[in-house]
Amino acid sequence: MVDYQHEDEIFGKAYDARLMKRLMRYAFPYKGRLALAIILSLLLTAFFIAGPRLIGLAIDKGVTPKDKQVLLTITLIYLGIQILRLGFNYVSGYLLASLGQRIMFDLRMEVFKHLQKMSLNFFDRNPVGRLVTRVTSDIGALGDLLSTGIIAVVSDIFLIAGLVVAMLILNPFLAVLTISFIPLALLVLIIFKTRLRESYRLIRQRLARLNAYIQECVSGIRVIQIFNQEDRMTDKFKSINNEHYQAHYQAIVYYSIFIPAVAVLSAVAIGLLLYFGGGSVIRGTIQLGVLIAFIDYAIHFFGPIQDLTDKYTIFQGAMASAERIFKILDTDEDIKDPVRPKTAPPSGEIIFDNVWFSYNNEIDVLKGISFTIKAGESVALVGVSGGGKTTIINLLSRFYDVTRGRILIDGVDIRNIRQTELRQQLGIVLQDVFLFSGNILENIRLKGAGPGGGPIC
Ligand SMILES: Nc1ncnc2c1ncn2[C@@H]1O[C@H](COP(=O)(O)OP(=O)(O)OP(=O)(O)O)[C@@H](O)[C@H]1O
Ligand SMILES: [Mg+2]
Structure with a gap:
């Protein structure tokens, strides 16, 4: 209870x-x-x-x-x-x-x-x-x-x-x-x-x-x-x-x-x-x-x-x-922007280099994952439920930081890229659809809404 x-x-x-x-x-x-x-x-x-x-x-x-x-x-x-x-x-x-x-x-x-x-x-x-x-x-x-x-x-x-x-x-x-x-x-x-x-x-x-x-x-x-x-x-x-x-x-x-x-x-x-x-x-x-x-x-x-x-x-x-x-x-944000952020000319190469990750510091969800996706390449991650597909996307979006290893976009560790810049380069269709209050047009515009546009929520 x-x-x-x-x-x-x-x-x-x-x-x-x-x-x-x-x-x-x-x-x-x-x-x-x-x-x-x-x-x-x-x-x-x-x-x-x-x-x-x-x-x-x-x-x-x-x-x-x-x-x-x-x-x-x-x-x-x-x-x-x-x-x-x-x-x-x-x-x-x-x-x-x-x-x-x-x-x-x-x-x-x-x-x-x-x-x-x-x-x-x-x-x-x-x-x-x-x-x-x-x-x-x-x-x-x-x-x-x-x-x-x-x-x-x-x-x-x-x-x-x-x-x-x-x-x-x-x-x-x-x-x-x-x-x-x-x-x-x-x-x-x-x-x-x-x-x-x-x-x-x-x-x-x-x-x-x-x-x-x-x-x-x-x-x-x-x-x-x-x-x-x-x-x-x-x-x-x-x-x-x-x-x-x-x-x-x-x-x-x-x-x-x-x-x-x-x-x-x-x-x-x-x-x-x-x-x-x-x-x-x-x-x-x-x-x-x-x-x-x-x-x-x-x-x-x-x-x-x-x-x-x-x-x-x-x-x-x-x-x-x-x-x-x-x-x-007083709880510090555990995902911080780099002091000296790097910008890479976005072409879109993604490298997972020996990535380990655990949500709770107990069970490792990803154990030494390495792969490269070349710019312009289309890749599908297929696997059992709970296999770690969403986790890989979460890490790529820096919703969480890797426990060990690194993720590179165009040769730059994503921890050295400003979060706003990183996320501007990503387009995500969520598994669970989330709608903010407002109409459909406003919900579609949310991602594109830059400074001045402003999110709806
Ligand atoms: N927020 C969380 N806290 C703790 N454990 C989590 C969390 N999210 C996922 N997990 C665990 O991490 C593992 C991988 O989950 P993940 O959601 O990445 O799988 P998936 O491949 O996306 O599965 P599905 O096909 O069902 O979407 C699972 O064992 C899951 O229980
Ligand atoms: Mg999933």
Whole structure:
């Protein structure tokens, strides 16, 4: 059966300095936008923190002393700041989204260009599905990280720091009371996230198994129907479907336990604040507005902490994606153009000189093949299936390099000829016809399409 635990399942570190440094290089061309987004996020934090404080001030300086003028001024300032916040949010959202898209565009171009240069050897080792995943979802994960991910972490940290400072300034006793809930909240969140991550891994695995089974049964429907195996296949599908359902069920159970747990924790913190803070208001040690501002801060305090733990998973996924993408980019093309290419006047003499070749370095497919085809001569290679006819053409086209020996065209080793030049001299009718999307004319023109014409794909 299929190996479900493929490399896309591997999750590792959430932060890897080496990978991060390399990734930041892709953000570098857009450093202006990135800097502006960070500045905006700092300002947004300041505006956010100003909100509850202004409400508190409106109560203490306007409502309690019954001063309508002050109340109006503070209300207008509050409204002004909220409108600015909306505007800044719009700009920073736009900046980040476009930044992420630009970076993904660049990365996708780089990976695609690189893939175009790789030899068939590479494609023998890497299944198509996996490469497509690299160019699409892995790059998507990196785009998320580089645009919203990093900035969200930065702004969450700003926000937590800003809230701590604002609370400490307002009332150190109440601040310490609230902050002392952080370790407890973190503990609950970490337990929750770890369990949930495990559940999600299980869900992904079981979904992969479900998909693979459906695919197998649809492709093999002829065999299933001719042998009357429909009921047996359906029974097996039932158990696979059931496993998939169980995995989801587990995640739902975790959610239904932990979400209220976090809410209870936050409610206990607010309750304590209300009791002790309210006591201080009754004794006259703090003003009512201060308590209201404080409770507002405390309500918002657990949000960024929860968000940070969410981002941990995004970071982890993105680091794994980065590792896989860089692995492709770091795979050198094993068929390279010569440093000093030679050009022979094309007449067309082909010599195979003691050619040995193996696809996988284990079994020799060609063992010491030598022959000469004179210019203008017509030769047919005839042999059993698997005899090596296609392999000879593959070597002549330099889709692979010979393991030993050499191939000469007009006396020049084909490794000393530029690949484009070599292939321009070859005309190939493939055994398996491959059509690119487009019409017949476009497909016929593909080979002739030189610079400017451009291939269709
Ligand atoms: N990409 C590959 N990786 C590993 N082994 C390969 C690969 N392509 C071909 N082979 C092996 O090399 C040998 C020669 O195959 P080749 O395709 O050259 O034969 P052929 O003469 O073209 O056969 P046919 O008449 O069926 O087209 C076979 O044993 C085949 O299994
Ligand atoms: Mg063949």
